[in-house]
Amino acid sequence: MTQGQRRSIDEVTDRTDQIIGATTDALAASAPALADELLAMGEDVLVAWLEAKGQVPTAELSEGFRLLAMHRQAARGNPTFNACRETCREVVFHHNLIRLAPQDAQTPRHIRLGAMVVRHLALFVGGKLQADGLGDFCCSSRPIRQGEATDLKTEAI
């Protein structure tokens, strides 16, 4: 599904801002292309994460979507990444919603909301990348000092 040039996370947030601010007529006129672009930007965000973690982003599909396959790849062994599981699914949902009825009067609104969801994914992953040195960016994170955990400290108590 990925098409065109790959975008950085900052470029994704800039582009989603443009889409959110576009006129209703402009969004309606290119709804199918924007649906694909939003999905591609979601993929770009996860590619950036996987590459930063030294992984080769999968080309496989999950439920028909590379975005969902890459999310599963990123969450494997890193459960904190599941914090954006539903966000990825919302990106797919909005893509399908727009693609299913591009002429619908509600489609420009769905495009804007889809762009906001993609922006959230970009902010979340961008934040995780920035905060890497602080430990996982997550309320349910793994131990910061994984190797030291449990035995020594519980024994000390």
Add this chain to the structure above:
Amino acid sequence: MMADKKYKKVAYYPGCALESSGHAYNASTKAVGKELGLELVELDNWNCCGAMEVKNIDPKIQTYLSARNLSIAEDMGFDTVMAPCNGCYHNLKKAEYDLSHDDKSVEVNARLSGKAGHNTYEPGKVETIHALDWLKEAVGEEEIARRVKNSLKGMKIANYYGCMYTRPRHIFPEKDKGPGTESTAKPHFMDDILAAAGAENVEFPLKTACCGGAHALSDSDTSTKLVLNILTTAEACGAEVIATECPTCHTGLEMHQIRAEKVLGRKTNVKILYFTQLLGMALGLSANKVAVQENFSDSRKFLKEKGLG
């Protein structure tokens, strides 16, 4: 009918946040329970659930800390403990899961319980529920609708659950069991309860998205951007109010709403209220009784315009 419902009397674990920044949630939860004839019995001498901090250093100690609270509930004769905070709810559920599936957790819990001199909690003895489960099961939408005195009719609400209410899915075996159960992908219990109180729930695609709560202080800019996106998306969905059910999310939304205006020059008008505050006012309680005055964001004028409080 009410007589057939479970959870009418449960052990109550407020957790640390509800005694500090989330005091309004504590007050409104108790007020709603009292108004609906439900009994909450606070755990004696409860301790922190381990929150994020202990878990980040040693998850087995966090499991023990949560298990101690469950053992207290058992000692007090309860088989159900209600935790309104998503973090506490998550940690107690995680402790239950770990003690059922991880021998090392069982061993550490037994050892620390013995040293502390209290009963060792064994999984399966106490069920942990959230405030949403409590109200949905103990009262239900039909009874709530019958008890409403000041309908939330016309109030457009985006229900925000945060990311810990449904995650990780394996520690919530009761969810995703079909009609009537909670969904981890699209949670709806808060939507159901507030709809019963008359609210008009909007479709909100970020209802389980991360609010950046974990890095609210260490990386404020990221948290502010995430919260701002949640607020602007809620407004784009037509919401006047974001209803919350977690003190960390609630405080984060309120504080970063203010910070977004100060630092980024982005003002949003959506109001942020605990679902228990909204439900309480719908049941006829005053704004003060559900502690609206304790919120950082000022929604009193808005609530008066809506005929509430």
